[in-house]
Amino acid sequence: MSIFKKLITAVRGGASEVGEAIVDTQAIRILEQELRESKIALDEAKTSLTAVMAEKMGVDRKVKNLNEKVKEHEGYAIQAIDKGDESLALDVANKVADFEHELNIQQGILDGYESKVTSLKKMIRQSERNIKAMDREISVVKTTEKVQQASELASAKYSGSNSSLKSATDSLERIKERQQKREDQATAAMELETEEKGEDLQDRLEKAGIVDTESTGASVLERLKKQKENS
């Protein structure tokens, strides 16, 4: 089963039971068990890779050695031929044939080890990828579980009742109302400030005698008379 499918099983498990933990702990346990097994398998694969590689190195040495011996004895055989010693040359040639026979066998073993190393390395890479993916999925599932627990705690804490029973639209309305209230307050505060500034200005103008404090019929008449005298 793919990891995503397992994850679906894991998160679906509790979903049907309202108020229950949403994560199927059994599914997590299975995932974790598989993860542990994968890790053990990975360790084993690595160990056997090491062993195979060590053996391969041994065979490698043998093959090299045999190759050298073949070359060396071929040289001897040629020298024997050059000297006209046909029977010695034949003996040496027989030896070369033995070496070549052994070389064939060892080369076969070496090839076998090489393909085993390649497949082990492939397997290890795949396991490592799987383990990483499983790690990630388990961590997501567990995070989900934590958040769910936290949310339950939250609803208990928040306003003392089960807030999950409160409707989301109600909450939204409340937030909007609060926002509106804030905006209204801000607007009111700004208006008040403007007004206060206006009053302040009036006060200062009065004190400076630029604006009349109390303009009555008598004062106006007085002013007009003064203007007439001055003109």
Added chain:
Amino acid sequence: MLSIGGSMSNEKLEKLLKDLAENQLSDGTSLSIEMFDGDNAVACIKVEDREEFPIYMTVDEGQILCITYLFGDNQVDQNKRAEMAEVMLMMNVSIPLSAFSKIGNQYIMFGALSPSSSIGEILHEIELLSDNVLDAVDAVSEYLQEAA
């Protein structure tokens, strides 16, 4: 290898919260932040004036996860449930940085960030998520039951 609940993640989260507490959102809105559970694995972040929709934050080696609960199945108009799910799926792409999902019987909105995100990026995420949540509830309110 498992990182959840591991002390490293917790330290990361604690450090993050400390940094967050010293900051405000771009419009000066303040955040109230508290650790949520005994293991210090989940933090609860409340945006001023929007306390009804707290943001839960977790950190592990793979990601920083911010989750907000929208509403439960019980608030959904059962006749419009499938339609709402489809609308949410279609909306997902156009919502900046946040996506709809479901945990158990709760519909959620979440955003995920790289664990190496800067504090500015995380603040941006919180701000967007908070805005998105209000917009989202507004947008799908026609699929919800009339408030009881």
